[in-house]
Amino acid sequence: QCVQMDDITSEGDFVSQVDKALCQLYQDLNPNNRTAAEKWLLGVQQSPQAWQACWLLLQQQNLEIQNFGALTLASKISKSWYVVTLVTSEHIFPPHPPVERPELPTDQYEPMRSELLKAVLKFSTGHRVVLTRLCVALTHFAFHTMPELWPNAVVSMIHSLQRGFPAFPEADPAAAILHLLSIVPEEFSSTADSMLAYKRGILRNELHTSLETVLSFLEQVLSSTQPNAIKIMAIKCYTSWTQFGLPLTQVSSLLDLLFQALYDLELFPSACEALTEAISHDDARKYTEGLKQFFNRVLERGDFIRSKLEGRDEDSVAALCKLVNETLEANMNYLLSVSEESEEGCQEALDGIQLLQAFLSVPGYYPVDEKCSVLTIPFWEQFLERISGEEPHHTHFLLQFYNPILLSIIEVCPEKSQYPSDDDWENTWTNDDKDNFIKYREDLCDLGDSLQQVMHTEYLQYLTRQMSTILTTSSVQWQPVEAILFLLQGVASGTSQQNSHLLQSVLCLFPRMPPHPSLIRTALAFLGCLSSWFKDHMDLLQAVLPIILQGLSQPELAPSAALAFRDVCGECAERLVPYLLQLIPACESSLSNPRLEARDCVRMVAAIGNVLSTMPLRDLSAPLGVLVTSRVNSLEVLAQQSPSNAIKPAVEKELLILSAFCHHIYPTLLAGEQHPVVILLVKLWPSLHTLISKWCVDQDIVEGVCTCWSRAVRTVQEQYAPLLEGTVDLIVKCFTTVHNPRLLDCASHLLEVFHKQPSCVPLLEMMLKELHFQSLSQLQLVPELLQAYLQLMLTVLKFSPTLALCLVGSLTGMFQIGYAALKAHEQPTVKAAAVFLCQLISLTDTMDSVQQLLVAEGRVLLQCVLEAVAGAAPRSYLTSFTDILHSLNTHCISLFSQWLEDLLTQDGFPSTHLSIVEKQNFKATVLRSRGNRQQLNNKVSEFSLMCRGFHGTLYAAETT
Numbered sequence: 032q033c034v035q036m037d038d039i040t041s042e043g044d045f046v047s048q049v050d051k052a053l054c055q056l057y058q059d060l061n062p063n064n065r066t067a068a069e070k071w072l073l074g075v076q077q078s079p080q081a082w083q084a085c086w087l088l089l090q091q092q093n094l095e096i097q098n099f100g101a102l103t104l105a106s107k108i109s110k111s112w113y114v115v116t117l118v119t120s121e122h123i124f125p126p127h128p129p130v131e132r133p134e135l136p137t138d139q140y141e142p143m144r145s146e147l148l149k150a151v152l153k154f155s156t157g158h159r160v161v162l163t164r165l166c167v168a169l170t171h172f173a174f175h176t177m178p179e180l181w182p183n184a185v186v187s188m189i190h191s192l193q194r195g196f197p198a199f200p201e202a203d204p205a206a207a208i209l210h211l212l213s214i215v216p217e218e219f220s221s222t223a224d225s226m227l228a229y230k231r232g233i234l235r236n237e238l239h240t241s242l243e244t245v246l247s248f249l250e251q252v253l254s255s256t257q258p259n260a261i262k263i264m265a266i267k268c269y270t271s272w273t274q275f276g277l278p279l280t281q282v283s284s285l286l287d288l289l290f291q292a293l294y295d296l297e298l299f300p301s302a303c304e305a306l307t308e309a310i311s312h313d314d315a316r317k318y319t320e321g322l323k324q325f326f327n328r329v330l331e332r333g334d335f336i337r338s339k340l341e342g343r344d345e346d347s348v349a350a351l352c353k354l355v356n357e358t359l360e361a362n363m364n365y366l367l368s369v370s371e372e373s374e375e376g377c378q379e380a381l382d383g384i385q386l387l388q389a390f391l392s393v394p395g396y397y398p399v400d401e402k403c404s405v406l407t408i409p410f411w412e413q414f415l416e417r418i419s420g421e422e423p424h425h426t427h428f429l430l431q432f433y434n435p436i437l438l439s440i441i442e443v444c445p446e447k448s449q450y451p452s453d454d455d456w457e458n459t460w461t462n463d464d465k466d467n468f469i470k471y472r473e474d475l476c477d478l479g480d481s482l483q484q485v486m487h488t489e490y491l492q493y494l495t496r497q498m499s500t501i502l503t504t505s506s507v508q509w510q511p512v513e514a515i516l517f518l519l520q521g522v523a524s525g526t527s528q529q530n531s532h533l534l535q536s537v538l539c540l541f542p543r544m545p546p547h548p549s550l551i552r553t554a555l556a557f558l559g560c561l562s563s564w565f566k567d568h569m570d571l572l573q574a575v576l577p578i579i580l581q582g583l584s585q586p587e588l589a590p591s592a593a594l595a596f597r598d599v600c601g602e603c604a605e606r607l608v609p610y611l612l613q614l615i616p617a618c619e620s621s622l623s624n625p626r627l628e629a630r631d632c633v634r635m636v637a638a639i640g641n642v643l644s645t646m647p648l649r650d651l652s653a654p655l656g657v658l659v660t661s662r663v664n665s666l667e668v669l670a671q672q673s674p675s676n677a678i679k680p681a682v683e684k685e686l687l688i689l690s691a692f693c694h695h696i697y698p699t700l701l702a703g704e705q706h707p708v709v710i711l712l713v714k715l716w717p718s719l720h721t722l723i724s725k726w727c728v729d730q731d732i733v734e735g736v737c738t739c740w741s742r743a744v745r746t747v748q749e750q751y752a753p754l755l756e757g758t759v760d761l762i763v764k765c766f767t768t769v770h771n772p773r774l775l776d777c778a779s780h781l782l783e784v785f786h787k788q789p790s791c792v793p794l795l796e797m798m799l800k801e802l803h804f805q806s807l808s809q810l811q812l813v814p815e816l817l818q819a820y821l822q823l824m825l826t827v828l829k830f831s832p833t834l835a836l837c838l839v840g841s842l843t844g845m846f847q848i849g850y851a852a853l854k855a856h857e858q859p860t861v862k863a864a865a866v867f868l869c870q871l872i873s874l875t876d877t878m879d880s881v882q883q884l885l886v887a888e889g890r891v892l893l894q895c896v897l898e899a900v901a902g903a904a905p906r907s908y909l910t911s912f913t914d915i916l917h918s919l920n921t922h923c924i925s926l927f928s929q930w931l932e933d934l935l936t937q938d939g940f941p942s943t944h945l946s947i948v949e950k951q952n953f954k955a956t957v958l959r960s961r962g963n964r965q966q967l968n969n970k971v972s973e974f975s976l977m978c979r980g981f982h983g984t985l986y987a988a989e990t991t
Contacts, residue, residue: 042087046096049075049088053095076103077111082135089150094158101150101164107134109171140180147172148191153199155207162207166214174218174227177237185215185241189248205252209264212245216271239275246277246285253288259297266292266301273305276314279321290328293335303350311357319365326362329355330382340389345402352390352403356410359387367417371428384436392443396451398467399460404447408474411440415481430486437486441493444479448472448514450549476521483522488530494519495533502543509547516553523560534564538571541578552591555582559595562602569606572599576610580617583635586626593634600638605645614639615654622688623661629684633691640695648704655696655707662688663714670721674729682722686735689715693742706747712754715739720761727765730773737773741780748784755785759794763801770809772819778802779826786831796837799827810848814857821852821863828870832878842884846871850888853895858908865911868892869918876922885923890930893919897934900971901941901978906990913971920961928958942978949977 055068075081081103088100111134135143147169154162173184181187192208219238222231245268252265266289279286286309292302309315310325329336336355339347359366366384369377387407395401418429430437450456456465482490498515501507519537526534544550558575565572579599582592600607607614618639622632639658643651666685672678693708700706719736726732740758744751751758758781766774778798785791802823810817824845827835835842849871852864874881896912904912919927934940935950953974960967972991976982 045084046087046091049099050093050096053099057095072099076106079134081107082139086146089161094161097158097161098164101161101168104147105164105168105171108168108175112171112175137180140176144172144176144181148188149196149198151207151211152192152196152202152204155203155210156201159210162210163214166211167218169211170215170218171227173215174222174230174234178233183237183241185212185238186244189244205257205261206264208248209252209261209268212248213264213268213271216274220274235275242272242275242277245272246282250285250288253285253292259295262292262298263301266298266305270301270305270308273308273312273315276312277309278318279309279315279325280318282309283321283324286325286328290332293332299347300350303347303354307350307354307357310354310361316361322361323365326358326365326383327379329358330379330386333382333386336386337389340393343401348390348393348401349403349406352387352406355383355387355390356407359383360410360413363414363417366414367421367429369429369432370425377432381432381436384433388436388439391440391447396468397447397471399451399464405471405474408478411478412481415485419485437482438489438493440478441482441486441490444475444482444518445494445497445511445514448475448517449510450513451510472517476518479518480521480525483525488533491519491522491526491530491533495536498537498540502540507543507545509545509550512544513547513550513553516550516557520553520557520560523557524563526564531564531568534561535568535571538575541575548587551578551582551588555579555588555591555595559598562595562598565599566603566606569603572603572606573610576613580613583617583621583627583631584624586624586628589621589627589631593631593638597634597638600641604641607642608646611642611654614642615657619658619661622658623665625681629687632684632688636688636691637695640692640697644695644697646698648698648700648707651696651698651707652710655711659689659692659711659714662692663711663718666715666718666722670718670725674726674732679729679732682726682732683735686722686732686739690735690739690742693739693746697746706750708743708747709750709753712739712743712751716754716757720757723761723765727768727771730769730771733765733769733771734773737771737777740777744780744784749788751784752788752791755781755791756794759798763798766802766805770805770813770816772813772815775802775806775816775819775823779823782823782826782834783830786834792831792834795831796834799823799834800837811851814855814860817848817852817855818857818860818863821849821860821867824849825863825867825870828867828874832874836880842871842880843888846884846888850892850895853899853912854903858905861904861908862911865914869914872915872918872922882923886926889919889923889926890933893927893930894934897941900975902975906972906975906979909971909975910968913968916957916971917961917964917967920957920967924961931957942980944978944980 049072052068052071055064056072059065059068075084078084085100085104085107088096088103091097091100147165150165151162151169154165169188173181173188177184188211189208192204192211195202195204215238219231219234222228222234227234249265249269253262269285269289286306289302289306289309292298293306295302310322316322336351339351342348362383365376366380369380387410391404391407391411393401393404397404418426418433420426421429451460460468479490494515498512501511501515516537523534541554544554555578558579576599579592579596582588583596585592618635621627621635636658643655662685666682666689669678669682669685689711692711696708696711698707719739722732723736758777762774762778765771781798782795785795802820806816806820810820824835835845846868849864849868852860853868855861855864871881872885875885892915896915899912900909931954935954953970956970957967960970973982976987976991981987
């Protein structure tokens with residue numbers, strides 16, 4: 032058991048107790064013991080005696096005790112520098128703000144500073160973790176005391192540690208200073224969320240003032256004969272200080288030392304990172320002369336960089352690539368400033384671009400063989416965009432000047448986009464490698480699009496010429512052809528009329544392509560991208576249409592073929608009518624293929640439906656009959672079989688296909704013409720009736736049948752009337768057996784369409800009564816059913832509110848159900864309840880029965896809403912409750928105001944965190960915001976945070 036701090040009588044007891052608590056915290060298997068030890072150690076850190084106790088702990092030999100002492104010291108300085116005292120008096124109004132006073136007496140500042148410097152120097156050759164804690168403590172001490180009590184603190188620390196202390200002859204001052212200087216910028220970055228946030232500007236100025244001394248010390252270390260470990264610390268220290276925006280001209284000599292360090296294998300990683308940070312900082316890019324000098328330094332090491340590229344050390348190549356890339360990006364204006372009037376800088380600009388191009392064209396597959404080419408793609412896209420944004424005559428010159436490099440990029444794109452061999456792809460590459468390569472290809476495709484926009488025909492000409500060359504050789508590999516077709520996808524849709532002959536030449540080469548599945552998938556995607564172009568080139572579409580149709584029949588190609596077929600039919604629907612003799616048999620055969628996925632069949636139906644819907648009804652019936660007859664027959668056969676898991680996938684697939692026909696056949700009808708979907712449903716009716724009877728307990732099958740009904744109703748509208756009675760009968764019978772929410776959705780669609788037809792009202796009334804009574808016993812048990820019921824009642828109120836009166840209990844019963852649903856845990860159910868209640872409230876002006884209902888129940892509803900806002904419901908649900916407040920405030924103003932007054936004057940309602948003034952402010956804002964929905968949303972959100980006690984906290988700021 033850990034004893035209280037006040038019960039410890041000697042230093043030895045204290046150290047022993049700390050040692051015991053640390054062992055208990057890190058080694059005890061009992062979580063209760065660990066929690067107790069942690070609590071006791073935190074108490075030690077927070078106690079006033081910790082200012083003296085931490086030095087005692089640092090004198091021990093045990094590393095864990097030393098570390099705890101250093102951690103305690105850093106914690107006291109960074110978090111307990113001030114003690115907050117509340118000035119309270121019942122005679123003072125308004126109350127005084129809290130008073131901050133230092134917990135450490137001011138006369139202890141000088142001894143504390145001296146001890147901290149000594150400790151940093153003492154542990155400079157000790158354990159790094161303790162040294163880091165001490166450096167953090169010294170840094171925060173400096174932040175608290177600079178500049179008033181410790182002016183030029185950073186410079187003073189450097190000089191003090193350089194002088195050293197006689198008590199520590201074996202200390203390493205350089206290591207201590209470098210470690211401290213590396214931590215100072217890091218801790219400054221963290222002061223944004225600390226008690227030092229108010230003086231960040233002062234601290235920044237102080238640190239900036241010390242830059243000259245810091246840089247001079249770093250330069251001294253790098254030019255000395257210190258071990259590489261110390262030089263690496265100096266380089267990393269420089270990287271930390273670059274956040275203060277060092278002008279490159281000010282650190283010229285230091286940069287020379289860093290560039291020289293690139294030639295040392297041990298210093299290379301740190302030096303390369305430091306140089307990259309230096310050139311990439313925004314402040315560093317403000318000085319043109321410094322950027323140009325840095326650019327020239329990089330060019331001077333061009334041979335060294337190319338030698339690294341040949342060495343194929345991935346990490347080194349990637350680091351150099353980042354350096355060159357950032358250098359050229361920073362000097363973008365310089366690269367674009369070359370002109371034909373002056374040769375100054377032209378060769379340097381060309382050399383720099385060539386140097387970066389070498390990283391793009393590095394041999395091998397990304398990301399298995401190399402990982403640097405992807406880093407250059409954003410630069411090339413930005414470079415091309417900037418070229419196109421120049422004045423036309425200068426853009427023309429830049430394209431000519433950089434033409435050799437741009438042409439080499441064009442050559443690289445198809446080469447780097449190629450897939451590896453099938454064996455490597457399947458057996459060697461990991462899933463992460465494959466995903467990264469696919470993303471990389473997309474980046475190259477975007478780069479190709481940028482090249483096409485700037486260079487116009489040259490990119491497209493090269494790809495078509497290269498494809499022709501490949502396909503005319505004796506042995507053709509599929510990978511180069513696939514890569515070219517993939518890149519052509521990015522530019523196909525934007526090809527101008529002048530370049531149409533290039534696309535024609537590509538399409539003419541299709542018969543020569545090797546029959547590899549990956550290549551055919553890419554070719555199909557390419558054809559889909561040409562869908563709008565085919566409208567003016569139907570002769571070529573006729574030539575390649577068999578490729579699409581053939582792909583539809585092959586399961587491995589069907590997804591790509593279905594997408595291409597959908598795109599082509601969407602753009603060229605009317606022009607494809609003459610080709611129905613090809614399309615219909617191919618589609619019918621593919622739809623009958625049991626190996627094809629349902630989603631591909633649905634896309635196919637959507638595509639052919641676009642074509643058929645452009646035809647007159649007299650011409651549509653025959654081809655549609657060919658497609659649906661086999662589907663109707665197939666469903667009929669399945670319906671006659673007993674339900675089983677073996678045939679369920681086939682039933683679901685047929686229902687999806689038939690529902691797609693119901694949705695995507697929408698011809699223009701003349702007066703008196705019957706919609707073909709009605710004819711289809713008449714044929715389907717026996718099978719649907721059998722299915723719903725046999726499979727009524729299977730939610731998936733019932734949902735499939737309901738989807739057919741719902742889509743058909745929405746498509747044919749009033750022409751569904753002959754089937755209405757049978758549909759209602761099946762819905763009621765099936766719902767009596769199993770309370771499936773999808774049946775209620777289907778009933779809602781029927782109500783939307785037929786509520787205005789007097790002959791249908793009695794049937795709809797009967798359906799509502801049955802569904803209502805059957806639902807009541809299950810609503811609280813099945814959230815999805817409750818949600819569907821509320822949506823059905825919403826449809827009733829929206830389209831035919833008088834129908835609601837046919838239900839026993841009428842509006843009061845529905846109100847109670849909606850009120851109860853507001854307390855549900857599921858957000859969709861709460862949202863459905865809110866929408867239903869808002870619709871009910873909106874009927875106040877037109878229905879006396881609704882007005883009477885609100886007079887009786889409105890106060891209870893408002894109380895429920897306020898409780899939910901105050902914390903009974905998650906804050907993510909607030910929009911639904913705000914909708915109800917807005918509706919009450921709009922449609923029953925006087926009652927709403929009175930209810931609000933009555934409820935908010937109750938003590939502790941809706942939350943004990945609220946004052947009377949805050950509640951009155953909320954009431955006034957809500958009543959004023961009748962016409963300002965955004966103001967109401969903001970106020971309800973603020974009020975909710977106040978009720979929960981989170982208003983003004985960091986959590987509130989992050990989640991609002």
